[in-house]
Amino acid sequence: MTIQDKLKEFNLTLPEASTPGGSYTSVNIRGKIAYLAIQFPINNEDYLYQGRLGDTLNTEDGYKAMQLCALNVLAQIENKVGFENIVGLNHFDAYYQAANSWDDAPISVNGASDLFAKVLGDKGTHSRAIFGVETLPRNFSVGLTCTFTLV
Secondary structure, eight states: OOHHHHHHHTTOOOOOOOOOSSSSOSEEEETTEEEEEEEOSEETTEEOSBSOBTTTBOHHHHHHHHHHHHHHHHHHHHHHTOGGGEEEEEEEEEEEOBOTTOOOHHHHHHHHHHHHHHHHGGGGOOEEEEEEOSOOGGGBSEEEEEEEEEO
8 A cells, every 4th residue: 555545545635845934954964864854733823733742732732733833744655755766764753842741752853753653664663863942943842853854
């Protein structure tokens, strides 16, 4: 079953691949590694899940925001590389902004991990790191960067 078939099976639609908000490229390929610039919870130019986790947003919002970031990663891969050209996801870094008392980052970040596993299957096996930050651009609650190995 192809990645496109998996997306359909789970009733998921890729958003339009966003354009960079600065002087960089959204996907940088060096050798057989694709490095993806940070992806935010944007759905076809609509900014979603803005605010702080544990304050204006809850853990489930964070989970859904990370799912949307992961869909944006897949949109970039399909647009710039093509699903047929990936060996698999290597690693991702997840960033979040939250209230000081909020401590559910691993649960929210599972939104991306679960989506990658569901849609990419074995190609979605990855390592990850999670970083709490003071602020993210446009007051997004989360962001996601990834690396993929290419054929």
